[in-house]
Amino acid sequence: MSASATIAAPAISTEHLTRRFGDLVAVQDVNLRVAPGQFFGFLGPNGAGKSTTIKMLTGLLAPSSGRMQILGVDLTQDSVEVKRQIGVVPEGMALFGRLSGSEYLNFVGRMYGLDRSTAAKRSAELLDFMQLVDQPKALVTDYSHGMQKKLALAAAVIHGPKILFLDEPFEGVDAIASNTLKSMLQNMIARGATIFLTSHVLEIVERLCSHVAIIHRGQLVAQGSLEQLRAGVEAQAAAALSAAGAPHQMGASAPAPGERLTLEQIFLRIVGGTRRADQELSWLG
Amino acid sequence: MAGLSFTPEIRGQFSAIARVRWQLFVNSLRTIRGRMEVVARGFVFFGFGMGALIGSIGLGFSAWYFVSSGRVDWLPLLLWPVFLFWQLFPVMASAFTENVDSSNLLRFPLTFPSYFMIRIAYGSLDPSTALGSLWLLGMVIGIACASPALFLCAAPVLLLFAIFNILLARMFFTWVERWLAQRKTREIFGVLFLFVVIGVQFIGPFIRHFGSRSQPAVSRVVAETLPVERLLPPGLAAQSIAHFLRAEYALAFGSIALLCAYTLAALWLLNLRLRAQYRGENLSEGVARSAAPAAKQEIQLGWNLPGVSGPVSAGLEKEIHYLSRSGPMLFTLLMPLVVLLIFRFSSGKTDSAGGLLGHASDLAFPVGAAYTLLILTNLVYNSFGADAAGIQFYFVSPVRFREILLGKNLTHSLVLVVEMMLVWAGACLLYRPPSFAVLLATISGVIFALVVNLTAGNLFSVYTPKKVDLATLGRQRASQATVLASLGIQAVVLGLCAFAILVARAYHHIWLAAIIFIALAAVASAIYFLVLSRIDAIALQRREAMIAELCRA
Numbered sequence: 001m002s003a004s005a006t007i008a009a010p011a012i013s014t015e016h017l018t019r020r021f022g023d024l025v026a027v028q029d030v031n032l033r034v035a036p037g038q039f040f041g042f043l044g045p046n047g048a049g050k051s052t053t054i055k056m057l058t059g060l061l062a063p064s065s066g067r068m069q070i071l072g073v074d075l076t077q078d079s080v081e082v083k084r085q086i087g088v089v090p091e092g093m094a095l096f097g098r099l100s101g102s103e104y105l106n107f108v109g110r111m112y113g114l115d116r117s118t119a120a121k122r123s124a125e126l127l128d129f130m131q132l133v134d135q136p137k138a139l140v141t142d143y144s145h146g147m148q149k150k151l152a153l154a155a156a157v158i159h160g161p162k163i164l165f166l167d168e169p170f171e172g173v174d175a176i177a178s179n180t181l182k183s184m185l186q187n188m189i190a191r192g193a194t195i196f197l198t199s200h201v202l203e204i205v206e207r208l209c210s211h212v213a214i215i216h217r218g219q220l221v222a223q224g225s226l227e228q229l230r231a232g233v234e235a236q237a238a239a240a241l242s243a244a245g246a247p248h249q250m251g252a253s254a255p256a257p258g259e260r261l262t263l264e265q266i267f268l269r270i271v272g273g274t275r276r277a278d279q280e281l282s283w284l285g
Numbered sequence: 286m287a288g289l290s291f292t293p294e295i296r297g298q299f300s301a302i303a304r305v306r307w308q309l310f311v312n313s314l315r316t317i318r319g320r321m322e323v324v325a326r327g328f329v330f331f332g333f334g335m336g337a338l339i340g341s342i343g344l345g346f347s348a349w350y351f352v353s354s355g356r357v358d359w360l361p362l363l364l365w366p367v368f369l370f371w372q373l374f375p376v377m378a379s380a381f382t383e384n385v386d387s388s389n390l391l392r393f394p395l396t397f398p399s400y401f402m403i404r405i406a407y408g409s410l411d412p413s414t415a416l417g418s419l420w421l422l423g424m425v426i427g428i429a430c431a432s433p434a435l436f437l438c439a440a441p442v443l444l445l446f447a448i449f450n451i452l453l454a455r456m457f458f459t460w461v462e463r464w465l466a467q468r469k470t471r472e473i474f475g476v477l478f479l480f481v482v483i484g485v486q487f488i489g490p491f492i493r494h495f496g497s498r499s500q501p502a503v504s505r506v507v508a509e510t511l512p513v514e515r516l517l518p519p520g521l522a523a524q525s526i527a528h529f530l531r532a533e534y535a536l537a538f539g540s541i542a543l544l545c546a547y548t549l550a551a552l553w554l555l556n557l558r559l560r561a562q563y564r565g566e567n568l569s570e571g572v573a574r575s576a577a578p579a580a581k582q583e584i585q586l587g588w589n590l591p592g593v594s595g596p597v598s599a600g601l602e603k604e605i606h607y608l609s610r611s612g613p614m615l616f617t618l619l620m621p622l623v624v625l626l627i628f629r630f631s632s633g634k635t636d637s638a639g640g641l642l643g644h645a646s647d648l649a650f651p652v653g654a655a656y657t658l659l660i661l662t663n664l665v666y667n668s669f670g671a672d673a674a675g676i677q678f679y680f681v682s683p684v685r686f687r688e689i690l691l692g693k694n695l696t697h698s699l700v701l702v703v704e705m706m707l708v709w710a711g712a713c714l715l716y717r718p719p720s721f722a723v724l725l726a727t728i729s730g731v732i733f734a735l736v737v738n739l740t741a742g743n744l745f746s747v748y749t750p751k752k753v754d755l756a757t758l759g760r761q762r763a764s765q766a767t768v769l770a771s772l773g774i775q776a777v778v779l780g781l782c783a784f785a786i787l788v789a790r791a792y793h794h795i796w797l798a799a800i801i802f803i804a805l806a807a808v809a810s811a812i813y814f815l816v817l818s819r820i821d822a823i824a825l826q827r828r829e830a831m832i833a834e835l836c837r838a
Contacts, residue, residue, distance in 0.1 A: 058681050061829060079825075083683040092836045094677035098607045098755065106587045110599035111684045116587045124584045136583070139610070155678075 009072025011036045011163050011194035012057065017066035019052050026052045028218040030066070034196060034211070036162075039189050041209035042198045045271055049218040050198045051091055051167060057196070058088045058165050071162060084112070087161035089169055093152040097141030101132050101151050104140055105158055112159035119158070126154035130180060145172040153181060157188070164188065166197040170204055182208060206263035216271045230261050233269045295399050302390070302403060318749060318766075318830070325766040333412050340416065341423025348427035352435065357530050360523035361514060363424060364446070368519045371417040371450040372457060397563050404559055408455045421447050428526065438529035442541060446522040449548040453518075456555035463558060465612025466756060474616075518547050593695070596684045600692020601699075607671055608700065611755035614664070618704060621657045622711045625649060650719040651727045651786055653708035655779050658734050661697060661704075663753070665742035666771045667763035668693045669835060670753035676835040679824075686824040687817045690746070694739045701735055722795035723786075729802035730782040734775075736809040740816050741774050747824050752835050781805075 012034040019027040027049040034040045044050045055061035057068060059079050068075040070082045088094070096104055102123055109119030127133050130150040132143075140151060149172065156164060164185070170178055185195055185208065199205050205212065206226065213223040222229055261269075313319035344363050351359045390403065408414075421443045429436035464470040514520045521544040528537035588602040589595075608614055628649070668690065669676055679689055705728070712719060719727070751764040762768070782802070789798035824831070 060677060060680050060832060062825075080683045080685070083681060086681075088681040090677045090681065092674035092677055094675055094681065096603065096607075096672060096675040096678070098610050098671070099603060102583075102585050103603070103606055106585065107599050107603045108678065108682070110587055110595045111678075111682045113595065113683065116589055116595065117584075120584045120586045 009069065010034060011038070011071060012040075012196060013069045014053075014057070015067045017053070017056060017068060018064050019049075019056060019061065020064045025218050027056070027063075027215075030215065030218075030220045032213060032220065032223070034194060036071075036194050037189065037192055038194055038211045039185070039209045040194070040196045041205035041212040042196060042215065043202070043205065043212060043267060044198075044215035048215045048271075050215055053215065054165055054167050054196070054198055055090070058086065058090065059083060060090060084159070085161060086163045086165060087156035087159065088165045089149075089152045089156045089167060090165075091167045093148055094155075095140050095148055095152060097139065099140055100137055101127055101140060101143070102136060104151065105155055108155040109158045114159060122158050126158060129184070130154050131177075146174050146177045149173050150177055150180065153184070157184075161193065163194045163196065166195065168199055169197060170199055170201050178204075202262075202264045202267055212263070214267060214270050222270050226263065226266075229266050229270075233261055233266045237269070295396065298393070298395060298399060299403075318764075321749075321766045322764060325764075325769045328769055329412075329765060333416060337416050337419040340420045341426075343423075344420050345423035345427030345430075348424040349431040350427075352428050352431035352530065357527040358523075360526060361520050364519035364523050367417055367420050368450065371413050372454055374413040374416075375411055375454060375458065391563065391565065397560060400563050401556070401559050404562075405451065405455060408458065409451055413454065414451055417450055418447050432530065435526065435530055438537070439526050442522050442525050442529075442544075445541065445544055445548060446518065449518055449544065449551060452548060452551040452555055456551045456558070459555060459558035459562075461616070462613075463561075465616055474612075516543070518544055521547070594688060596688045597692045597695065600689055601695050604693055604696035605699075607755060608696070611671075614755055617660055617663075618700065619707075620660055621653045621704060621708050624656045625653050625708070625711045625715050628652065647717075647719050647723045648786075649712040649716040650709055650723060651730070651782075653712055654705055654727050654731050655782070657701060657704040657708055658731065658738065658779070659775060661701060661738070662768070662771045662775065663763050664700070665697050665738050666745045666767045667749075667751055667753060668697075668742065668746035669750045669831065670746075670763065671755045672835060673752050674836045676750075676831055680828050680832070686747075686821045690743050690817065690820060693746075694743070697739065697742075698735060701731070705731065720795070722799075726786055726789065726795045726798040726802065729799040729806065730786065733802045733806035733809055734778045734782060736806055736813050737774065737778050738771075740809065740813040741771065743816055743820060744823070745770065747820065747827050747831065750831050750834050752837060 010033050012032060014030055014032040017027060017030040017032070018025065030049075030053060032053075042050055042053065052061065056063045057070070057075070059075065059082070062076075071085055073082050073085075075082050096107070099107065105123035105126055106116075106119050109122055110116060114122070127136075130153070132147060132150060132154075140148065143151065149169065153166070153169060156166070166185075169181060173181065182204070189195060197205070197209070209226070211223075211225050212229060214221050214229075222232070224232075314323065344367070347363055348360065351357055351363075390400065395403070425436065425440050425443050428439040461474075464474040515524055521540045525537045525540035525544065528534070528540060588598050590598045590601065593601070663670075672679075679686065709719070709724075745763075745767045749764045749767045751762070751767070753762065763771070782798075785798040785801050786795070789795045
C-alpha cells in the first residue's frame, strides 16, 4: 500500500457489496463511501442488514459478491494489513471471559503486534481511562454489561487504529459510561481517525455523527451528511404536502412548519416505519 | 420433595421443556454438522448399547449362577463394579458426559420441586445411568430366573439401589462443581485429593506391619473390611436380597432401611446444592469491590518466551490462565493418577507386585501416559471451545491462525509434560521406577502420539468446534463427532504404540520401540507443519460456522 494511495483513498468503500444466506439476500448491492476523518453512523431497522455489512467490513463474514476497500486496500486481498489498521467492537464483543481486564488488554495488544511493555503500559492507561481499575482481579465474565462494553472498546483501540468499527457500542451502557465512550470517540475523530458505528439510539448518532447511511431490507436507501439527508427529506415532504394538501396525512414523523427534522424523523420518513394505533396488545396489564 | 404435585401448570412446563429440546434436536438436523452429530451419536449409542447388552447378559448370568448355586452372598461382587462404574465413569470419561445448563430455566415461574425434577431428568440421560440401570435390570432377570419368588424382593431393592446411584452421582457432580468453581474451595479440594493419594501409599506398609505372619495380609484386610462393606449401599442391596432368600425378613428390611437412609442422605445433600442454585447462587470468582478509592492500574508485563513470537507467547499465557482457572480441567488432569491407583489396588493385593499391572509393573508408566493422552482429547480436539465469543477477536485481529494454534499446541504440550512427570512419579511410588529403556520408549511414543493428536486436533478444532465452559464440571465435552473421531485416532495411535512396546518387550529390546516412534514422530511432524501452513485458509473458509457455534448463547 503506497502512502499516496492511503491519502487519496476513502477510508471505507464498497462496490455492489452483496451477501446472501440461502434464498435470503441480507445485503444487496451496497455502495458505501466513507471519507477519512468522518464519524459515520450506519442505521437501519432490525434485520435491515447493518450487522451483516459491518461483519463483512471487518472480516467476520465473507461477501457473496462485490468489493470492499479499507484505506485503499482490498480486504479480501490483504486482510492482515487491513486488520492492522482497524479496531472492532463486534456484536458479541469478542471478549475472553476467563481473563482479568488487564490480562485481556495485554493479550489483545500483543496480538496486534505491540511489544509487551507498550501493551502493558497502554492496558494500564486504558483501564484507568475506562474506570475499570477498582476490581483488578475480577474476571471479564464477572463484569457488568457496561463494563464489558468499555473493555471491548478499550481493546479495539489499544493499537491506535485508523478506523474504528463499532456495532451498537452504546447498547446497555449507563449514562456515565456512555459519556466516557463518547468523549473518547470524539477525541479520536479530532486526531484524524474514522469511526463507523451502528446504533439504534438515534439521538446519540445525531449528536456524534457527521455522516449517516441508512440501510433498509438489505439496500442502501440514503447516504450523506445529516444536512444532506435532512434537505432531501424536507424536499420530499414539501412535494408530498403540496400533492396531499394536508400535513396530517404524512403521519407522526412530519415536522411542524419551520421545525428542523430530527434524525429520528428523517429515519422514519425514509424507512416508512409507523405503527397503526389499533395494533395494541389488549391483554397486557 | 413435598409439594411436587403435577398440576396442569407443571405438566405444561415439563412438556414445553421436552418439546423445546426435541425442536432443538430437529433444528440441529438442518446443518451437515448437525446430521454428522446424529450419526456420531448413533455410533456412540451402538457402542454403549453393546456394552449394556453384554454387561446385562454377563451380570444376569452371574446373578443367576450365584442365586441358583446358593452363593447369594457373592452378589456384592456384582454390585460393587456397577456402583463404581456409575459414580466414576462420568468423571473419568468426561468426553461422554454432559452437564446441561438448566440455570436459564430459573427465569420462569418454576417451583423448586419442578426444578429439582428437571435437573434429575437432565442428569439421568448420561451413559453411566443408562448402562447402570440396564445392568441392574439384567441382574433382576437373572435372579428371577434362578428364583422366581425372589423377583418381587430383588426388583424393588435394585430399583432403590438404582435411585440411590442416580441421586449420589448427581449429588457428587453438583458438590464437586461447587468446590471446583472457586479458587479457595478448589485448593482445599486439591489438598484433600493429594492427602488421599499420599494416604493410599501407607496402606501397604500398614498391612505388612500389623498383618499376622501366618495369615496373608490380604485375607486379614478382607476379613476386617467385610463387615464395613456390608454397611455400604452395594453390600446392603446384596445382603437384603440374600436375607430375603433365607427368609430373614427382619434383617432384609433392616438392610433396606439403611439403604433408604443412604438414599435420603444423598437426596438431602443434592437438595442443598440444587436449592442454592434455585435461589440464584453465583459461583463466580469475582472479588469483593474494594471500599477504598481505586488506585492507579499497575503495569503488568505479559510473558515473554525466548525464541517464540509475541502473539504465540501471549496465546500461551492466555491458555495457561484459562487452564489455571478451570477447576474441572485441573481435576480431570489428576485422573491418570487415579487410574494408576485403581490398577494398583484392583486385585486387592498391596505389595509391589499387586494390581492389574502386577505382572508387568514396568508398564505402569506407559499405561498412565496413554491415559494422559486420552484425557487431553477434550482440550486438543476442541481448542477454540473455551474461547466462546472471543473467537471473533481472532478473525478481526491481524494475527494468523497458525500462531494462535501454535500457542494452544504449546500449552497442550506443556500440560502433557507436567502430566507425564506426575504419572512418572505416581508409577515410581505405586509400582517401581520404569527402566531407562521403558522411559525412553514411552517418551518417544508420547511424542509421536502428541504430534498426531495436535495435527488432527487442529483440524477438528476448526471443522467441528463446540462451545464449552471450562469453569463448570461436565461442560467440557467436545462435539460427539469429534469425540468419536478422536477416539478412533487415539485407538490407532495407542494401539500402534502398545504393539511396538509389547513386541520390543517380547524381544527384550525396548529401545527398538523408541527408534520406531522417533521415525513415526518425524513423519507426523512433517504433516503437522503442512496442516499448520494451511490452517489460515481453512479457518477463513470455516469462519461463519465457527463464529455461529462458538458465539451461541
